[in-house]
Amino acid sequence: MWLRELWFVLVGILFTGYFILEGFDYGVGMLHPFLNHTDLERRASLNAIGPIWSANEVWLVAAGGALFAAFPYWYATMFSGFYLALILILLALIVRGVGLEYRSQDKSPKWRATWDWLIFSGSLLTTILWGMAFANLVRGVPINGHMVYVGNFGTLFNGFSLWAALTFILLFLTQGGAYLAIKGDSRSRKHGKMVAQRTVWPALIALVIWFVWMDRLPSSAGHVDTLAILLQVVAVLALVLARFASYLTKNGWTLVLFSVSIASTTFSIFRILFPRVMVSSLNPAWSLTIYNASSTSYTLDIMSVTALIILPIILGYQSWLYWTFRKPVNDEELGY
Amino acid sequence: MTQLGWAELQFGVTTVFHFFFVPVTIGLAFLIAIIETIYVRTKDKVYRDLAKFWGHLFLINFAVGVVTGLLQEFQFGLDWATYSKFVGDVFGAPLAVEALAAFFLESTFIGAWAFGWDRLSARAHAVTIWLVALGTSLSAFWILTANSWMQEPVGYVIRDGRAVMTSFGDILTNPQLWVEFPHTEIAAILTGSFFMLSISAYQIWRKKNVEAFSRSFKISTIVAAITSVLVIVIGDAQAAHLVKAQPMKLAAAEALWNTSSQHAPWSVVAIIDAKKHTDPFQIQIPEMLTILAYKRLSGAVEGINQVQAQMVHQYGPGDYIPPVAVTFYSFRTMIFAGTAMLALAYYALYLLKKNRFTQKTWFLKVLTWAIALPYLANSAGWIMTEVGRQPWVVYGLQLTEQGVSPTASVPALDIELSLLGFLVFYSAMAYAAVHLWKKAIAEGLDPDPELQHKPTESSDLFVGTGGVAR
Numbered sequence: 001m002w003l004r005e006l007w008f009v010l011v012g013i014l015f016t017g018y019f020i021l022e023g024f025d026y027g028v029g030m031l032h033p034f035l036n037h038t039d040l041e042r043r044a045s046l047n048a049i050g051p052i053w054s055a056n057e058v059w060l061v062a063a064g065g066a067l068f069a070a071f072p073y074w075y076a077t078m079f080s081g082f083y084l085a086l087i088l089i090l091l092a093l094i095v096r097g098v099g100l101e102y103r104s105q106d107k108s109p110k111w112r113a114t115w116d117w118l119i120f121s122g123s124l125l126t127t128i129l130w131g132m133a134f135a136n137l138v139r140g141v142p143i144n145g146h147m148v149y150v151g152n153f154g155t156l157f158n159g160f161s162l163w164a165a166l167t168f169i170l171l172f173l174t175q176g177g178a179y180l181a182i183k184g185d186s187r188s189r190k191h192g193k194m195v196a197q198r199t200v201w202p203a204l205i206a207l208v209i210w211f212v213w214m215d216r217l218p219s220s221a222g223h224v225d226t227l228a229i230l231l232q233v234v235a236v237l238a239l240v241l242a243r244f245a246s247y248l249t250k251n252g253w254t255l256v257l258f259s260v261s262i263a264s265t266t267f268s269i270f271r272i273l274f275p276r277v278m279v280s281s282l283n284p285a286w287s288l289t290i291y292n293a294s295s296t297s298y299t300l301d302i303m304s305v306t307a308l309i310i311l312p313i314i315l316g317y318q319s320w321l322y323w324t325f326r327k328p329v330n331d332e333e334l335g336y
Numbered sequence: 337m338t339q340l341g342w343a344e345l346q347f348g349v350t351t352v353f354h355f356f357f358v359p360v361t362i363g364l365a366f367l368i369a370i371i372e373t374i375y376v377r378t379k380d381k382v383y384r385d386l387a388k389f390w391g392h393l394f395l396i397n398f399a400v401g402v403v404t405g406l407l408q409e410f411q412f413g414l415d416w417a418t419y420s421k422f423v424g425d426v427f428g429a430p431l432a433v434e435a436l437a438a439f440f441l442e443s444t445f446i447g448a449w450a451f452g453w454d455r456l457s458a459r460a461h462a463v464t465i466w467l468v469a470l471g472t473s474l475s476a477f478w479i480l481t482a483n484s485w486m487q488e489p490v491g492y493v494i495r496d497g498r499a500v501m502t503s504f505g506d507i508l509t510n511p512q513l514w515v516e517f518p519h520t521e522i523a524a525i526l527t528g529s530f531f532m533l534s535i536s537a538y539q540i541w542r543k544k545n546v547e548a549f550s551r552s553f554k555i556s557t558i559v560a561a562i563t564s565v566l567v568i569v570i571g572d573a574q575a576a577h578l579v580k581a582q583p584m585k586l587a588a589a590e591a592l593w594n595t596s597s598q599h600a601p602w603s604v605v606a607i608i609d610a611k612k613h614t615d616p617f618q619i620q621i622p623e624m625l626t627i628l629a630y631k632r633l634s635g636a637v638e639g640i641n642q643v644q645a646q647m648v649h650q651y652g653p654g655d656y657i658p659p660v661a662v663t664f665y666s667f668r669t670m671i672f673a674g675t676a677m678l679a680l681a682y683y684a685l686y687l688l689k690k691n692r693f694t695q696k697t698w699f700l701k702v703l704t705w706a707i708a709l710p711y712l713a714n715s716a717g718w719i720m721t722e723v724g725r726q727p728w729v730v731y732g733l734q735l736t737e738q739g740v741s742p743t744a745s746v747p748a749l750d751i752e753l754s755l756l757g758f759l760v761f762y763s764a765m766a767y768a769a770v771h772l773w774k775k776a777i778a779e780g781l782d783p784d785p786e787l788q789h790k791p792t793e794s795s796d797l798f799v800g801t802g803g804v805a806r
Contacts, residue, residue, distance in 0.1 A: 051451040054402060055444040062440065064409050065432035072424020079413025079420075080741040086414060087754040091761055094403040098765050101399035105772050147421075149745040295425040295501075302504045303429055310436045314444075321444050324455060 003300040004290040007070035008277070010307060012270040014066055018059035019130075019266055020175075020259045025053045027176015029096060029123025030169070033116050035180075035191040042116060043104050044185035047329045053100055055321055057093070069303050073147055073293035074277045081141065081149025081278075082133055085156055089129045096122025124169070131168030134269055135161035140219040140281035147288060160213055167210045170203035171262055174242070178255040181246075185329045193246060196254060200243045207265065208236060219279045220272050228271040235264035339748040340740050343415040346755045348722075352715050353762050354408055357401035359714050362476055362521070363528015364394045365442075365469035370555060372462040382548045385781045387465075388453070390532065390552065392783070395450055396772045400765050402443065407758075409435070415751065419729055419739030426492050426501045427482055434478030442471030473521060480517045481507060486730050487721070488512035488581050499733065512581060515574035516721075522570060523717065526563040527710035530677060532556035533684065534707035535777055540693070541700035544780040550694065557688055560681035568674055572628065579629050579637070582731060584647070584656060585724035587640045588663040590625060591615050594639035600625035605668070608661045613641060651732070658726040666720040673713035680706055 028049050036042040067075040079086055095118040103115035139160050142151040173195060180192025211232045215224045242257035273279070277293055280286035294300070337345070368390050375383035409431060412420045420427075445467040452461055491506030492499045501507070536553035540546050578586035587593075591606050593613045602624030607617040626635050640657055647656040680703060687693035693700075729736040776783065 051447040053447070055440075055447050057402075057406075058435065058440045058443045061406065061409055062432070062435040065428070065435035068409075068413065068420065068424060069428030069432035072428050073421055075413045075424065075428070076417035076420035076741075077745075079410055080415075080417035080745040083414055083741075083746050083750050084754070086410060087750075087757060090407050090410065091757050093406055094761055094765070097403040098399050098768065101395060102768055102772060105396075106775065144744075148742045153750075295428065299425050299429055299501045302501070303432060306433055307436060310433075310440075314436065314440045317441075317444055321448055324448060325451060 003297060003304060004070075004294045005275075006304060007066065007294070007300060008270070008274065008290045011063060011066050011070065012267060014059055014063035015270075016263045016266040018056070018063055020262050021052075021056035021059055022126075023172045023175035023259070023262050024179035025049050025056055025176075026123040026127045027172040027174070028180060029119050029176070030127070030173060031176055031180070031192075031195060032123075033120050035188060035195070039109075039112065041185070041187055042112075044329045045180060045188045046100060046103065046119075047185075048180055048183040048188065050100070051325045052321060053097070055318055057097065060093075066303075066307075070295055070300060071277060071288075071290065071293045072295060074288055077143065077147050077149055077278060077288060077293075078133075078137075081143070081151070082136070082156065084153040085129050085133060089126055089133075092122040092125040092129070094122075095119075096126065127168050127172050128165040131165035132156055132161040134266075135164035135214075137278055138214060138219060138269055138272055139217055140279035140287075142282050143278060143280040143286055143288065144282060145286050147286075147293075150282075160210075160217065163206070163210050163213065167203070167206040170199055170206050171258075171265070173199045174203050174239070175255070175258045175262065178242070178246070178251065178258050182251045182255060183328050189328060193249075193251070196258070197243065197246050200239055200246075204236060204239045207239070207261075211236075211268070214269075214272065219281070219284075223272045223274070223276075225271075228268050231264045231268035231271060235261045235268065238264065337748075339743050339746070339751065340737050342748050342751040342755065343740050343746075344736065346415060346751055346758070347411065348719075349755065350404065350407055350411065350758055350762070351722075352718065353766075354401070354404040355714060355718055356711060356766075357397050357404065358472075358476075359520075359524035359527040359710065360531050361394070361398055361401045362469075362472040362524035363526065364390060364397070364531060365465065365472050365528075366525055367528050367532055367556060367559060368394060369462070369465045369469045370559075371552065372465055376458050376462045382551065386548055386552050389776070389781050389783075391449070391465075392776050393531075393535070393773060395446075396769050396776070398446060400769055403765075404762070405439075414754075415741055415746065416729070416739050417741040417745065419734065421498065422734055422739065423485075423499050423730060426485060426489075426499050426507065429501065429504070430478045430481040430485075430507070434475055434482075438471050438474035438478055440471075442468050442475065445471065473524075476521055476524065477517055480520055481510070481513055483721075484510045484513035484516050487516070487725060489730055489733055494733075499730070511577065515570065515577050519567060519570045519574050520717075522563050522567045523710070523714060526560060526567050526677065527714060529556040529560040529563060529681075530710045531707060533560055533681075534703050534705075537700040537703035538777065539780055541697060541704065545782075546694060548781055553684075553693065554688060557681060557684045560677065561685045564674070564678040564681045568678065571670075571674065576629055576631065582725065583638045584640065584643045584658065585663065586629070587638055587643055588658050588660045588724055589667040589720060590637070591618075591660055591664040592625075592637060592639045593641055595642045596625065596637045596639065598626070598634040598636050599623050600629070600635075600637045602628060603664075606664065608664060610657075610660050654727070654735075656727060658724050663720055663724040666716040666723065669716035670713045670720060673709045673716065677706070677709050677713070680709075 028045055032042065032045055036045055099115040099119040099122065103112055103119065136156050139158065141149060141155060144150050177192045177195030177199065180188045181196060184192050214220060238257045238261035242254050242261065245253040245257055275290045276287045277290060278288040368387055371383050371390065372387045375387060445464045449461065449464040449468060452464060456464065485507060488510055490510045491501060491503035493502050532552055533556040536549045536556060539549040540553060591603060591608050593615070601620035601622045603618045603620050605619050606615045608615050623633065625637055626633065629635060629637050640660065644656055648654065683699065684693060684703065687696055687699065725731055727735050729739040
């Protein structure tokens, strides 16, 4: 039944869309208190992501929904297993989203400073925790023969997952910087470009080390094939080309290339996982795979028809949104 | 308290809180869409100002609704992993379709609406809020498709210890869905209209932009008058459906311990002794329960003890009685709040016809406080629906205690910590939302220009802008 493979790819695409699009938002959120010294500058950087952040976040909701519908055992094991980490992600997303909407609605400096700090922490924490979560999917976590996670919160902290968190932070900073370089007001455009250029080399080093580490994990043995390596090479090359594009002030291309790097990185994780979705560190045979964690073929049929009709429509109107708001933030006029 | 108890408390607290923000989102989107359509038709700037004012309140609300909705989607996996494994094949599909077909729509177009006032034509801008309204309602539809399946499972078989979908069509034509969805949707529009009516009344009372707020007073009164009748009519159909679908919930909602006579009375209030299975005191309306349940003058309603005996026979030994007092009183809270809204809406309509509503200061004050009524009704209605289904998580298929996440993965301490986190964060958000609402309402139609959503212009996305200086 090839539908399981299709849904594995679709879940991968939804998470990739989420990381590319929220990569701007989390990057901008992490840069927010540091790049912008005056209140007007801060409002400008929030305005750059204002019209799009909620549309971007839905990619996560869709990925979660797809996981539940197509791979209920993956959904159940991962969310109950990574319980505290996911609760922290949710709390971080909550304060961050509310912060973006509420921050500039009251002029009190204390109000604004509080939300600025919360937007920053929410963006940073989400980035760190998703990095750790995905790293642990590949590295393996203690899952017993009944698909029950028997570790705890501390199990998720290990060298590999912490390095992944660092790599995610750097990748999202390049992405956020590149986005601001296009969409910010005059000052944050300059700062965004600077950030993108300065973080690209550390991001590249972190990524290379992380890839080598991932490919040598015992759990990856036999799963690192030519395609996985190719994706990793593309991810690294895209960073080099992005730096070059930024040098030539091709800001649109810089952003596209950073996005390619994030996409290739995500795909390479999924490639190395395949056909597993969560690796058991206790016994490889207890790993969750697309075969033992999936829904039945009838449900997958229904879901496939729905997704194939709706996804093009979604891509259509989200493109329209980005096209409508393609202009940078004007220095004088601010929404947030 | 046990791990199960904490998980139930967490689900209840976070869901009731989420449901404080969702119905008003659905209703207000619809009303703003109407106001903006009038603006497009008449070109009368007052309607534009009104749409912006209500839109501002809407956005404050929407932000909390969206972010708390994230938890709603994930908590089935977090706290109810065994349930998720058991029902995922059936239950996951409507949730996924909700994300793809509805949530994407509303989240995309809300951004376009909030930031598009001067970027889009008036007509296109009005279309964006209609799409948001459509998205929020579709969202409710798919969520309630999932919930209705928990109330009345259809279109599945049990295979290898899990529920497996056999007919998506059956799930979409679930009789429970077609009473639950219209009732909830219309209740949401009623909520939006009472929100608008109460705040308009307050503005008129304190003589702030009276001319403009009289218009939103009028629109919301008309919508409230229509929906307050419909919500009761459909709510009645939903309650009557329980006779067939969930007799235990109906019996508990009436605190009816033993099967009634052919002419059952309806208890307005009662003191309930759940230990002794009696109601020591009650005030009753004769014949009323029979009429409500069957729409005719004779018919007995099954009692809790009798349904319990049948369920023991069908499902084996166990206690199948939900918390009776909670079900009874949440049901009545909903009914009384709904009736009060009906009365207020029609008195407002009467004053509107007589053109005297701006002078009735006492009534304007009552309406202002009446903003609590839809919230009370919504929360109570939801509690009645969910608590009344206990001890089942999926009616007749899985007990709630069998659905909770394994303690090895999710110990009670984890749930306690996360509940503490949610309580702190949710309280802070509610505080911030109320603070901003009060501020926006105090400003009326003349807010601080610096805080307005304004357009942004400059160069193109994929063109090298030649550096950053302009």
